Amino acid sequence: GDYIFYTDWAWTSFVVFSISQSTMLVVGAIYYMLFTGVPGTATYYATIMTIYTWVAKGAWFALGYPYDFVVVPVWIPSAMLLDLAYWATRRNKHAAILIGGVLVGMSLPLFNMINLLLVADPLEMAFKYPRPTLPPYMTPIEPQVGKSY
Secondary structure, eight states: TEEEEHHHHHHHHHHHHHHHHHHHHHHHHHHHHHEEETTHHHHHHHHHHHHHHHHHHHHHHHHTTOOSSSOOOOOOHHHHHHHHHHTTTTTOOOHHHHHHHHHHHHHHHHHHHHHHSSOOOHHHHHHHOOOOOOOOGGOOOOOOOOOOO
């Protein structure tokens, strides 16, 4: 099954997703906070992204994939730290970016690592949910080009 892919690339996936999710949260929230001055925005962003991922998880589950196929990242605690950093450094926007970014960059991978430890073993899933085979009418027919009879 395709779930073995995650087992093979688990560490790489974790690093890439940690960097991308941290960046997505920090850039979006800091940009909004700097131009509107509204604190609490990162938590709002994180909540929206979490709900969106729940919807995606439900959609994949409805298509017959295992419940653990989509793992919902833990954005909200890191976003709350970002909002706290913004609130604590209101007078210095550069400090908000630096301190908030470091807090998110360090905490989000930690929370996600704990989250991933609770996910069912992908290798076990690969044997429980084998890759579905195509029905006969969708099976590709090899082209008969260049054959001489």
